[in-house]
Amino acid sequence: MASIRRMKLGSQGLEVSAQGLGCVGMSVFSGPPKPEADMIKLIHHAIDAGVAFLDTADVYGPFTNELLLGKALSGGVRDEVELATKFGISFEDNKREIIRGDPAYVRSACEGSLKRLGVDSIDLYYQHRIDTRVPIEVTVGELKKLVEEGKIKYIGLSEASASTIRRAHAVHPITAAQLEWSLWSRDVEEEIVPTCRELGIGIVAYSPxxxxxxxxxxKFIESLPNNDSRKKLPRFQAENLEHNETIFQRVSELAARKGCTPSQLALAWIHHQGNDVCPIPGTTKIENFDQNIKALSVKLTPEEMAELESFASADAVKGDRYQTGISTWMNSETPPLSSWKAT
Structure with missing residues (x-):
């Protein structure tokens, strides 16, 4: 199998495969957890193919996805991968979700991830969601200490607004921002993507x-088991799904003309956004993984890019990305640093 090209992610020295592998669905949110042996086989298959940028988080399970990756990397392949994990979503009070970015929690979360992953250092450590009670400068200040101690190599933010990214970057350089970016999630293009590019921050596109x-x-949504969390998303509800299906049909027609699948076309569109963008599609099947990496060889002309974007402009999709009340970059502003009183 052809090797995957490498790319610089951000301006701090991190290099990754030009396409990553999102691992969340192996353990949670996509129906029941998948068989561990099959998932380890898939991870090793990805590494052998050159997709060595693996994405997980402590909340995936919680904890089970990190434990899975720890087992997959225990056989001497740790040095072949760039490992990204996240902190910031805690379960407390009978599993009620709490967003935390206070220094004590940052440190304890990092120690927990290191232990579960079985590694000495995390290559890219993201704040998964922004704690709006804690100035971002305080959270990143603790992450900076973890860099200095060698426990993490690079700092990332996920679902952070442009102003939050800018404030964080002033404390310690941010290497990557993880954004939901795809043909039908394009709201980040207005302010967040330009801010990242101004500051030399790499962009990791999740759910591409x-x-x-x-x-x-x-048909894909209809095929999902009832306990798959995607079934609850607003865009997949009946009142929105029929409208959004027309976008898929138009993408499918262009894909047929290009001789590729709709998924490959959608991934290729992300790859054509720039050499600072790395998509991390997730899968639980080797055959789907093999199809996804073929997107790297799909070439799009400016005319084809414009045609695709005409199908799925920022306001063409019906339904929000998440249910009401879920934290995203749109509600990620934190108090000023002057308001912080350490306890």
Whole structure:
């Protein structure tokens, strides 16, 4: 299998494969956890193919996805991968979700991830969601200490607004911002993407296949088990799904003309956004992984890019990305540093 090209992610020295592997669905949110042996086989297959940028988080399970990656990397392949994990979503009070960015929690979360992953250092450590009670400068200040101690190598933010990214970057250089960016999630293009580029911050695109929608459209959603969390997303509800299916059909028609699948076309669109963008599509099947990496060889002309974007302009999709009340970059502002009183 052809090797995957490498790219610089951000301006701090991190290099990764030009396409990563999102691992969350192996353990949670996509129906029941998948068989551990099969998932380890898939991870090793990805590494052998050159997709060595692996993405997880402590909340995936919680904890089970990090433990899975720890087992997959225990056989001497740790040095072949760039490992990214995240902190910031805690379960307390009978599993009620709490967003935390206070220094004590940052440190304890990092120690927990290091232990579960079985590694001495995390290559890229993201704040998964922004704690709006804690100045971002305080959170990043603790992350900076972890860099100085060698426990993490590079700092990232996920679902952070442009102003939050800018404030964080002033404390310690941010290497990557993880954003939901796809043909049908384009709101980040207005302010967040330009801010990242101004500051030399790499962009990691999660859910680049619209959570699987660009594989089969509405048929994909109908095929999901009832306990798959994607079934609850607003864009997949009946009142929105019929409208959004028309976007999939138009993408499918262009894909047929290009001789590729709709998923490959959607991934290729992300790859054509710039050499500072790395998509991390997730899968639990080796055959789907093999299909996804073929997107790297799909070439799009400016005219084809414009055609694709005409199908899925920022306001063309019906339904929000998440249910009401879920934290995203749109509600990630934190108090000023002057308001912080350490306890």
């Amino acid at each position: 296949l619209a959570r699987g929608f660009f594989s089969l459209g509405a």
